[in-house]
Amino acid sequence: MSVTVEVSTRIGRPPTTVFAALIDVDRYPEWLIASGIVRVERLDPIAPLAVGSALRISQTVAGRSTILDGRVTLLEPDMALGLGGKDKDGVTIEINARVAAEDLATSLHWSLRLGLPLRYRMFESMVAPQARRAASLDIEALKRRLESVPAD
Numbered sequence: 061m062s063v064t065v066e067v068s069t070r071i072g073r074p075p076t077t078v079f080a081a082l083i084d085v086d087r088y089p090e091w092l093i094a095s096g097i098v099r100v101e102r103l104d105p106i107a108p109l110a111v112g113s114a115l116r117i118s119q120t121v122a123g124r125s126t127i128l129d130g131r132v133t134l135l136e137p138d139m140a141l142g143l144g145g146k147d148k149d150g151v152t153i154e155i156n157a158r159v160a161a162e163d164l165a166t167s168l169h170w171s172l173r174l175g176l177p178l179r180y181r182m183f184e185s186m187v188a189p190q191a192r193r194a195a196s197l198d199i200e201a202l203k204r205r206l207e208s209v210p211a212d
Contacts, residue, residue, distance in 0.1 A: 061181045063188045065172040065195045073206045075159045078166045079138045081206055082157050083109050088117075091205055094197035096121030111135050117145055122190065128153060150177035170199050 071078050081087070085100045096119045103114035115130040126147040134142030134156065143155045152175035160167050172195050176184055 061176055061184055063172075063174040063176070063184060063191050065174075065192045067170045067172075067195050067199045069168050069170075069199055069203055070162060070165050071168055071203045071206055072165045075138050075161050075166045077206060078159050078168055079141070081202060082141050082159070083135070085109065085115060091201040092198045093201060094194035095119070096194075109135065115143070115145070121194070126151070149180070151175065151180065168199065168203075170195060 081091075085102060088097045088100045097117060098120055099116075099118040101116040101118075102109070103116060107113070109132060111132050111134065113132040115128075115132070117128040117130050119126055119128065126149070128145035128147045128151075130143055130145030130153075132142065133144045133154070134140055139159060141155075141157045144153065146152045152173075154171075154173040154175075156171040158169045172191065174187065174191055176187065180187075
């Protein structure tokens with residue numbers, strides 16, 4: 061079973077600025093607060109972020125701390141980013157973000173899929189609303205963060 065969350069917003073910045081924030085994975089803990097992301101470590105920090113780049117994501121949410129081994133699954137410059145990961149208990153996460161120019165702003169579509177192994181499926185009804193709320197809060201935090209900085 062899985063939980064799927066989709067969030068869309070309009071950010072008053074150009075797509076290049078929004079996309080730059082999305083691929084700056086080291087700074088995820090600054091705005092993915094509600095999702096409990098406390099650290100993202102690039103395992104190949106010298107090379108530019110690319111499809112296949114390995115990540116180690118530390119997360120603490122609902123009293124559960126875990127480390128997800130992740131990879132960049134999609135990277136279309138200034139358009140789309142995909143990440144996937146799995147923790148030691150078999151919980152999987154897939155994130156896909158798409159940006160598009162919209163007048164003098166950017167539309168951002170954030171999609172999250174959380175896969176729960178059988179032993180956690182009884183918690184799905186509790187996890188789903190929390191995941192939706194966290195994603196909405198996190199995307200709002202990204203929007204506020206980007207719009208609070210003077211435009212380029």
